[in-house]
Amino acid sequence: MLEVEGVSKIYGGERRGFFGRAPQVHALSDVSLSVRRGESFGLVGESGSGKTTLTRCLLRLEEVSAGTIRFDGDDIGRLSAAGLRALRARVGIVFQDPYASLNPRMSIADIVCEPMEIHRARLGLDGRGRRDRAAELLERVGLGPQHLGRFPHEFSGGQRQRIGIARALATGPDFLILDEPTSALDVSVQAQVLNLLHDLQAQLGLTYFFISHDLGVIRYVCDRVALIYRGRLVEVGATEAVFQNPASDYARSLIAAMPDPDPDRSPFGPRFPG
Amino acid sequence: MSERLRRGLYRFRRSWVSVLGLGIVCLLLLIAILGPAIVPHPEHVAGLVQTGTRFQPPSAAWWFGTNEVGQDVFSLTLAGTRVSLLAGMAVVIVGAVIGVFVGAIAGFFGGWLDEGLMRLSDLMLTVPSLILAMAVAAALGPGTGNMIFAIALSWWPGYARLVRGEVMAKKEEQFVTAARAMGAGSGRLLRRHVLPNIVSPVIVKMSLDMGFAILTVASLGFVGIGVKPPTPEWGSLLSVARANMPDYWWTAIFPGLAIFLAVFGFNLLGDGLRDLLDPKARR
Ligand SMILES: Nc1ncnc2c1ncn2[C@@H]1O[C@H](COP(=O)(O)OP(=O)(O)OP(=O)(O)O)[C@@H](O)[C@H]1O
Ligand SMILES: [Mg+2]
Numbered sequence: 001m002l003e004v005e006g007v008s009k010i011y012g013g014e015r016r017g018f019f020g021r022a023p024q025v026h027a028l029s030d031v032s033l034s035v036r037r038g039e040s041f042g043l044v045g046e047s048g049s050g051k052t053t054l055t056r057c058l059l060r061l062e063e064v065s066a067g068t069i070r071f072d073g074d075d076i077g078r079l080s081a082a083g084l085r086a087l088r089a090r091v092g093i094v095f096q097d098p099y100a101s102l103n104p105r106m107s108i109a110d111i112v113c114e115p116m117e118i119h120r121a122r123l124g125l126d127g128r129g130r131r132d133r134a135a136e137l138l139e140r141v142g143l144g145p146q147h148l149g150r151f152p153h154e155f156s157g158g159q160r161q162r163i164g165i166a167r168a169l170a171t172g173p174d175f176l177i178l179d180e181p182t183s184a185l186d187v188s189v190q191a192q193v194l195n196l197l198h199d200l201q202a203q204l205g206l207t208y209f210f211i212s213h214d215l216g217v218i219r220y221v222c223d224r225v226a227l228i229y230r231g232r233l234v235e236v237g238a239t240e241a242v243f244q245n246p247a248s249d250y251a252r253s254l255i256a257a258m259p260d261p262d263p264d265r266s267p268f269g270p271r272f273p274g
Numbered sequence: 275m276s277e278r279l280r281r282g283l284y285r286f287r288r289s290w291v292s293v294l295g296l297g298i299v300c301l302l303l304l305i306a307i308l309g310p311a312i313v314p315h316p317e318h319v320a321g322l323v324q325t326g327t328r329f330q331p332p333s334a335a336w337w338f339g340t341n342e343v344g345q346d347v348f349s350l351t352l353a354g355t356r357v358s359l360l361a362g363m364a365v366v367i368v369g370a371v372i373g374v375f376v377g378a379i380a381g382f383f384g385g386w387l388d389e390g391l392m393r394l395s396d397l398m399l400t401v402p403s404l405i406l407a408m409a410v411a412a413a414l415g416p417g418t419g420n421m422i423f424a425i426a427l428s429w430w431p432g433y434a435r436l437v438r439g440e441v442m443a444k445k446e447e448q449f450v451t452a453a454r455a456m457g458a459g460s461g462r463l464l465r466r467h468v469l470p471n472i473v474s475p476v477i478v479k480m481s482l483d484m485g486f487a488i489l490t491v492a493s494l495g496f497v498g499i500g501v502k503p504p505t506p507e508w509g510s511l512l513s514v515a516r517a518n519m520p521d522y523w524w525t526a527i528f529p530g531l532a533i534f535l536a537v538f539g540f541n542l543l544g545d546g547l548r549d550l551l552d553p554k555a556r557r
Contacts, residue, residue, distance in 0.1 A: 059455045088457035100448035105470040114466070115456040153277075164452075171456070 001175065001207055002035040002058070007067035009053050009231075027053040029231045030067070037174075040201065040208040042222030042239065044215060044254070050231040051211045052096075055177050058209070059091060060084060071175075089119045092168030096180040098160035102152040108163055109134055109148040115170040123171065137166040141196060158189035162196065169200070178210045182217060194221060215258050219243060227251050282550040292546025298539025306356040318345035319353040321504040329522050339524035341515065351528050354506040358536065361422055361501065362488035366480050368426035369487075373433020374469075374476060380434065381441030382464055392438070395431035403428035403490055404497075411499040421500045425490050429483070436479055440472040447471075474551035482544030485537030492533050508533045 008029050012022035027050045035041040045051050056062040058069060060076050069076050076087060095101035102111055112134040116123055125133060135145035141162040152160055161181060168176060178197065182190040194217065201208060212218050218225055218239065225242050227235040227250060234248045246252045286292050310316050318324070324344035332339045338347035380391040398406075403425055410424035411417075441464075444450065450467050458467075488508075494500035495509025496516075503510055508529045515526035 061451065061454060085457050088455065093452070093455050095448055095452060097448055101452050103449040103453075103467055103471070106466070114453065114458070118457045118462070167452075167456075 001037040001072060002209070003068075003070040004031055004033050004054070004058075005068050005070070007031045007054070007057060007069060008065045009050070009057060009062065010065045011053075026231050028057070028064075031228070031231070031233050032067075033226050033233065033236055035175075035207060035209055037207055038205060039224060040210055040222045042218040042225035043209065043211045043228060044213060044218050044225060045228035046213055049228045051228060052179055053231075054228075055093065055179050055209070055211065058177060059088065059093065085119070086122070089115075089122055089171040090173050091175045091177060092171065092173035093177040093179065094161070094164050094168045094181045097184050098157050098164055099152075099184075101164055102160055104152055106151075107148065108138070108150050108152070111152070111163060112137055112148075112166050112170055115167060119171050133170070134166070137169055138163075140169070140200070141166045142192075156189075157185050158193060161185060161193055165193075165196070165200070169204070174205070175207045175209070178208060180211050180213070183212065183214065190217070197221070215243075215254060227254070279550075286546050286550045289546060289549065291542050292549070295539050295542025295544075295546055298535060299543050302355055302359060302536055302539060305352055306359045309356045310353055313346075313349035313352045315346040315349040318349050319506055329518075329525075332524050338528040339522070341525045342518060342522070347511075347525055347528050350506045350511055351508070351532050354508045354511055354529065354532065357418075357501055357505060357507040358488050358491060358509070358533075361418060361491040361507070362484055362536075364422045365425045365429055365487040365491065366483050368422065369429030369483075370433050370476060370480055372426065373430035374437050376430065377434035377437030378441050378464055378469060381438035382445055382460065382468065384442075388438070391434070395434045398428055399431045401428060404493065407494050408497075408499060416499045416502065418501050418505075421491065421494050425487065425494070429487070432483070433476065433479065436475060437472060440475055441468055444468045444471050478544055478548045478551055481540060481547050484544070485540035488536045488540070489533060 008031070009027045011025040011027055013024045014022050031050075031054065033041070043051055043054070053062065057064050058071075058076075060079070064077065071087060071091070074083065074087075076084075079087060106114075109131060113130045116125055116130045116133065120130075131148070135148060138144055138147055143159065143162055143166070147155075147163075152163070155163065161184075165181075181197070182193050185193060197208070198221070200206060208221070210218065210221055222239050224237065225239045226233050227242070227248070229250050234250045235242060235246065237247075242251060243255060246255055305312070310319055313319060322345070324340075327336075327340050327344040328342055330336045330340040330344075336346055336348065338351060341347055341350070376391050376395065380388040406428045407421060407424035410420055410427070414420045414423075445463070445468055450463060453463055453467050491500060492507070492509030492512065495507045495511075496513040498510070498513060501507035501510055503514065511529040512526055512533075515522075515529065518525045
């Protein structure tokens with residue numbers, strides 16, 4: 001469904017003043033990976049390793065410096081304006097920080113309805129229909145229509161993240177980018193949000209691109225995993241295989257540093273109960 | 275918001291200078307609205323000359339005394355409030371509208387557009403508003419509309435700088451990125467996400483600027499290229515009264531005090547509003 005081939009991203013290098021140039025940052029170097037329809041693909045790496053940069057490239061918020069990204073076979077670097085709009089309707093994103101990712105001046109209804117407004121030609125919903133769908137989405141993520149008129153500051157971090165998920169689902173995407181969706185939350189709330197994400201995936205047949213620096217979370221959620229270190233992929237494979245037989249030194253050191261690698265004793269309980 | 279607003283209001287009420295500022299501004303607005311209806315001698319405001327009572331000092335009959343043609347200075351000063359306030363407000367609003375527009379575009383799109391617009395605003399900043407207003411008056415003729423236009427022309431760069439900075443900071447916020455990732459276009463990003471989040475500093479600046487705008491309007495009236503007599507305006511009242519100094523000081527002192535009161539009131543209110551809406555910017 002998603003193929004990333006040899007993608008590099010170099011920030012900086014533009015002219016600054018008469019003589020200087022901004023220092024270059026190699027945020028991604030020759031990254032290749034592919035995500036299959038319906039799976040949960042994990043991306044693990046420490047802070048600054050280029051995870052968010054890759055998501056920005058996937059949504060074409062950033063142009064890649066080299067390489068290609070294909071979504072359903074289409075090179076996203078060559079999309080027309082209409083194609084780009086369709087891509088952004090089909091790919092939803094949930095951000096790391098539930099406090100910064102919701103506009104404080106917009107009501108929950110406006111926040112969840114906005115993607116439907118932007119893509120109204122595609123969805124064909126009028127104002128009434130959008131609001132109904134917003135209420136439905138809120139229920140799906142464990143909130144309710146009574147929250148529609150409220151503002152983000154009235155909610156806890158976990159609730160805000162649920163609102164962010166409802167917004168990401170508003171256009172009916174089949175691919176969801178989750179950029180550290182739980183790392184800003186308390187452990188108990190993390191587990192709830194992860195369970196919600198798991199249920200949604202089962203109900204809606206979503207494909208997840210799940211970013212985290214927490215191996216415990218990745219092991220709980222993902223079918224396959226890639227490890228990224230300073231912009232380079234150091235390991236890709238099925239999650240259990242990587243955990244049991246890490247091939248790279250980096251993977252070994254990460255797994256060794258995990259507080260408790262036994263999934264049955266992880267704070268999230270047994271893997272996907274039921 | 276409601277919690278923050280309540281705490282802000284509490285702070286506002288606690289600081290008596292802010293409340294005083296609000297009181298002065300409300301009083302001035304009331305006078306401006308009621309205007310000629312409440313002055314004791316509306317016929318003087320309309321231009322009646324009564325040489326029999328010229329240069330009466332302040333007394334119970336003439337609170338602020340009378341001027342060189344026997345008109346009641348109290349009536350003229352009161353009636354001048356409307357013109358001065360309206361002109362000041364018009365300057366600030368026109369300046370803010372142009373400035374927000376320019377600053378938002380420069381800050382949001384960046385690049386050569388930003389360069390060009392900011393160079394232009396720097397250029398405007400280097401020309402003193404008084405000189406610019408004189409040039410406009412010379413080119414388009416004197417008059418209230420031209421004067422407002424001229425002052426606003428030198429006024430917008432302040433707003434453009436403020437808004438540009440705020441927009442540049444806000445456009446990096448994650449909720450803006452989120453909207454962009456959902457496919458929102460530049461217009462929507464600016465209108466729905468960036469601008470609503472920078473209203474507070476603009477409102478604060480407008481209120482802080484009001485006093486100075488009124489002062490500028492008055493100084494143009496004073497040099498005789500603003501509001502023309504007989505329309506009463508504080509600056510032109512002062513200008514005429516100049517010839518009566520120092521013997522008939524009351525003809526000058528009361529319009530001058532009115533200007534002072536307006537500048538003072540709006541500045542206090544602006545400071546209070548800053549504490550209320552924009553606590554980060556507190557000195
Ligand atoms: N707009 C930019 N300009 C220059 N450098 C940037 C820019 N955005 C990111 N970088 C750099 O690229 C590198 C990768 O950043 P990125 O945000 O992708 O990391 P990350 O893996 O998401 O980290 P975190 O876990 O902290 O979110 C960092 O060194 C960062 O400083
Ligand atoms: Mg990141």
